[in-house]
Amino acid sequence: MDPKTYELLNGIPEHADYAVEAGDLDREDISEERMAAVRQLLNSENEMERFQASKLLTSWGVHDGLIVLEEYMRRPEIIQGIYTHRLHGYDDTYRHILMAVTMYFANAAEVSGKELARRQVYDVLSKIIALANERPFEISEIYSFVHREKYSEYLPLLKQHLIAIVEHPELHRWKIKDAIGLIMEFDADFVRALLSENDKILQDFVKK
Numbered sequence: 424m425d426p427k428t429y430e431l432l433n434g435i436p437e438h439a440d441y442a443v444e445a446g447d448l449d450r451e452d453i454s455e456e457r458m459a460a461v462r463q464l465l466n467s468e469n470e471m472e473r474f475q476a477s478k479l480l481t482s483w484g485v486h487d488g489l490i491v492l493e494e495y496m497r498r499p500e501i502i503q504g505i506y507t508h509r510l511h512g513y514d515d516t517y518r519h520i521l522m523a524v525t526m527y528f529a530n531a532a533e534v535s536g537k538e539l540a541r542r543q544v545y546d547v548l549s550k551i552i553a554l555a556n557e558r559p560f561e562i563s564e565i566y567s568f569v570h571r572e573k574y575s576e577y578l579p580l581l582k583q584h585l586i587a588i589v590e591h592p593e594l595h596r597w598k599i600k601d602a603i604g605l606i607m608e609f610d611a612d613f614v615r616a617l618l619s620e621n622d623k624i625l626q627d628f629v630k631k
Contacts, residue, residue: 424472431460432475446482446526453483465491470501481523484530486543492520493547508560518560521551525564541574552580556587561598566605578609585614589621592628600628 424432435442439452464476465487474495480488495502508515524544531540548565555562562584569577585602592599603625606614618624 424469428464428472431457431464432472432479446479446523448483450483450530458483458485462487471505474502474505478520478523482526482530484527484534486531489524489527489543489547492523496520496547496550513559515560517551517554517558518562518564521548521562521564524548524551525568528568537572541572545576548577549580552577552584555598556584559594559598561601563601566601570605570608575609578606581606582610582613586617589617589623596628603628 433445435445435448436452439448442448442452461476461479462485464472465480467473467476473491477488477491477495481492482488502516504514504516506515506519507513524547528540528544531543548568552562552565554560565577565581568574569581581602585599585606588594588598588602603614615625
């Protein structure tokens with residue numbers, strides 16, 4: 424990736440000291456020229472540039488970016504290993520996609536309304552939850568999203584997620600803790616019954 428494209432995809436204006444990365448920028452800190460240039464990268468033949476552009480646009484609440492990002496999720500061989508966990512080394516790409524999609528919801532909801540944004544993110548978030556059933560990446564952003572918005576359509580998926588991971592605490596311990604914390608808010612009986620079936624108790628994962 425050449426320096427100009429890198430700056431386009433990653434640069435943060437000096438005055439935007441609230442932003443950790445370019446995806447955090449408020450709309451007023453994204454120039455029309457920059458927005459247009461990033462959109463143009465959706466047509467790039469360079470898959471890395473195109474993926475990064477789609478993720479950034481998704482974070483900014485641009486639906487075209489979300490569409491291309493979903494396309495990449497159907498082509499996992501292209502995006503596998505783009506991001507790795509800094510401590511444990513596993514593929515963390517889908518968590519980065521998850522963060523972009525939850526940012527999309529926040530930004531798109533302001534422009535088009537929550538109900539439209541809610542429908543637009545459901546498929547991709549559902550796929551990420553399903554992938555996390557077997558892979559080690561964390562999905563804590565989904566728990567925050569569901570807790571904040573009270574979107575019950577995700578509960579069946581998250582229950583299946585907990586069922587899938589509770590038998591493998593050596594791989595998913597912190598994920599189990601997070602899943603239990605969210606599902607307990609909505610269906611504590613389900614959590615207790617599932618743990619009992621697996622000879623576990625709540626205190627195995629959640630401190631008193």
